[in-house]
Amino acid sequence: MNLKGKVALVTGSTSGIGLGIARALAAEGAHLMLNGLGDRAVIDKLVADLAHEFAVKTAYSAADMAKPAEIRAMILEAQKTLGGLDILVNNAGIQFVAPIEEFPAEKWDAIIAINLSAAFHAISAALPAMKQKRWGRIINIASAHGLVASPQKAAYVAAKHGIVGLTKVVAIEAANDGVTANAICPGWVLTPLVEKQLQDRAKAKGTTVDQEKKAMLAETQPMHQFSSPEEIGALAVFLCSEGAKTITGVPLSIDGGWVAH
Numbered sequence: 001m002n003l004k005g006k007v008a009l010v011t012g013s014t015s016g017i018g019l020g021i022a023r024a025l026a027a028e029g030a031h032l033m034l035n036g037l038g039d040r041a042v043i044d045k046l047v048a049d050l051a052h053e054f055a056v057k058t059a060y061s062a063a064d065m066a067k068p069a070e071i072r073a074m075i076l077e078a079q080k081t082l083g084g085l086d087i088l089v090n091n092a093g094i095q096f097v098a099p100i101e102e103f104p105a106e107k108w109d110a111i112i113a114i115n116l117s118a119a120f121h122a123i124s125a126a127l128p129a130m131k132q133k134r135w136g137r138i139i140n141i142a143s144a145h146g147l148v149a150s151p152q153k154a155a156y157v158a159a160k161h162g163i164v165g166l167t168k169v170v171a172i173e174a175a176n177d178g179v180t181a182n183a184i185c186p187g188w189v190l191t192p193l194v195e196k197q198l199q200d201r202a203k204a205k206g207t208t209v210d211q212e213k214k215a216m217l218a219e220t221q222p223m224h225q226f227s228s229p230e231e232i233g234a235l236a237v238f239l240c241s242e243g244a245k246t247i248t249g250v251p252l253s254i255d256g257g258w259v260a261h
């Protein structure tokens with residue numbers, strides 16, 4: 001229980017990678033604020049179940065990561081309800097795939113807002129109290145697409161490269177305040193975000209989702225297997241540990257070798 005008594009906020013933690021990270025942090029004793037979209041009754045049950053399973057305090061914010069005022073209010077709410085905010089994981093994200101000539105401007109704006117600007121607003125609101133306490137961990141969920149590009153993902157690749165840059169600036173600015181900032185760069189993780197891409201690919205090509213899973217992995221990853229939300233959670237826990245206190249400003253790949261070639 002390395003994080004007993006710490007307070008963590010994970011954005012976009014009602015599903016996928018965010019939920020995997022939230023569970024991993026709670027398993028180490030961190031109190032949790034969850035955030036994300038979805039059916040309110042299902043979310044309320046999730047929040048209660050996590051509190052019960054890991055014997056930690058839990059809370060939920062419905063803040064929309066596209067809305068700066070709601071993001072800042074969410075940080076304040078976490079600090080008030082849970083007694084502080086030690087760990088901030090900027091994870092919420094969306095995807096849209098189209099060639100740049102056909103990329104809708106409103107999809108560009110939404111992806112930049114949710115996948116990049118939301119992290120800026122959350123960090124800017126959370127950092128002063130971390131600095132004052134002289135302890136903090138900021139983890140931004142970037143992507144292999146924060147380091148390399150793929151076609152048809154202009155907004156996503158731009159946002160993910162942007163969040164890697166933002167991570168480095170925060171790391172430098174907070175370097176002597178006990179606060180680290182790092183980015184996790186996953187390759188393929190089988191979550192609803194990727195399942196939709198697989199279904200769209202199978203529909204467009206007249207193949208099956210299983211065929212597309214194999215093709216998707218073969219296109220980018222030397223290792224032909226998905227990472228899991230639990231594995232991303234384990235890396236986040238390590239970054240929060242005392243052993244990682246001098247790791248800062250780094251994009252950490254967990255991608256089956258994607259960016260090695």
Ligand code: NAD
Pocket residue numbers: 011012013014015016017018035036037038063064065066091092093094114115141142143144185186187188189190191192193194
């Ligand atoms: P997911 O769709 O399972 O989860 C996304 C989460 O973000 C959900 O909880 C959703 O409710 C929340 N969200 C979306 N829009 C929101 C908004 N406006 N306000 C608040 N919450 C919002 O997807 P995932 O695959 O778990 O993705 C999580 C993060 O990991 C994203 O930043 C994504 O880019 C990144 N990532 C995913 C993969 C992958 O292969 N799945 C790979 C690399 C990086």
